[in-house]
Amino acid sequence: MITVHHLNDSRSQRILWLLEELGVDYAVEKYQRDPVTWRAPAGLRALHPLGKLPVIIDGDLTLAESGAIIEYILERYGQGRLVPPAGTPERLRYLYWLHYAEGSAMTPLLIKLIFDRIETGPAPFLLRPVVRGLARSANRAFAQPEIERHLDFLEAELGRSTWFAGEALTGADILLSFPAQIAAAHAGLDARRPRLTGFLQRVAARPAWQRALERGGPYQF
Numbered sequence: 765m766i767t768v769h770h771l772n773d774s775r776s777q778r779i780l781w782l783l784e785e786l787g788v789d790y791a792v793e794k795y796q797r798d799p800v801t802w803r804a805p806a807g808l809r810a811l812h813p814l815g816k817l818p819v820i821i822d823g824d825l826t827l828a829e830s831g832a833i834i835e836y837i838l839e840r841y842g843q844g845r846l847v848p849p850a851g852t853p854e855r856l857r858y859l860y861w862l863h864y865a866e867g868s869a870m871t872p873l874l875i876k877l878i879f880d881r882i883e884t885g886p887a888p889f890l891l892r893p894v895v896r897g898l899a900r901s902a903n904r905a906f907a908q909p910e911i912e913r914h915l916d917f918l919e920a921e922l923g924r925s926t927w928f929a930g931e932a933l934t935g936a937d938i939l940l941s942f943p944a945q946i947a948a949a950h951a952g953l954d955a956r957r958p959r960l961t962g963f964l965q966r967v968a969a970r971p972a973w974q975r976a977l978e979r980g981g982p983y984q985f
């Protein structure tokens with residue numbers, strides 16, 4: 765049986781969702797972020813050198829990286845589900861989004877989250893205005909405009925089909941759910957982008973997503 769090492773409020777929620785969509789049996793090993801630093805427990809480095817989640821264990825296999833985990837699970841347990849047929853345009857779109865989610869979309873969002881924390885976090889009294897001003901400027905000059913460009917792109921792409929790779933939900937939508945949820949919680953994604961908002965609503969309405977939330981515990985996005 766697959767064991768999913770899962771961190772609260774994190775990307776690993778997607779792996780639970782995927783397994784629920786497929787109806788594959790799994791166990792969850794839960795970890796909590798440090799409430800101040802937001803980091804995972806340091807002991808996780810015993811599981812994987814980077815100490816980040818998700819990580820899955822399946823028999824002798826230990827595998828990290830959400831995209832790789834999703835591809836592995838779909839290949840091993842998917843029986844063709846949640847992947848468009850090979851040789852179709854949908855399959856190429858699926859491939860693109862599978863890599864885009866972590867490879868492109870997450871970068872400016874992470875930069876914004878880090879600068880947001882600097883802007884609102886503790887800083888030595890005398891340096892505080894400078895530190896906070898720099899963080900605010902970096903967000904305004906770089907992170908937010910980049911995010912807006914990605915959100916405009918995603919909004920336009922959802923004009924082509926119901927889900928990102930076509931009319932059916934795929935593993936790529938599962939990967940893209942996290943950047944979209946982060947953007948809605950922290951980076952101004954709202955009803956002004958109705959297709960992306962609809963995407964998030966469709967995700968939230970899926971019974972498998974709701975079961976995954978019950979298994980995973982608190983998820984604040």
Ligand SMILES: N[C@@H](CCC(=O)N[C@@H](CS)C(=O)NCC(=O)O)C(=O)O
Nearest residue numbers: 774775803804816817818829830866
């Ligand atoms: N690209 C990796 C990123 C993994 C990652 O950064 N995970 C975060 C959770 S969203 C984490 O473990 N953060 C805790 C930490 O860095 O201490 C993936 O998609 O699996």
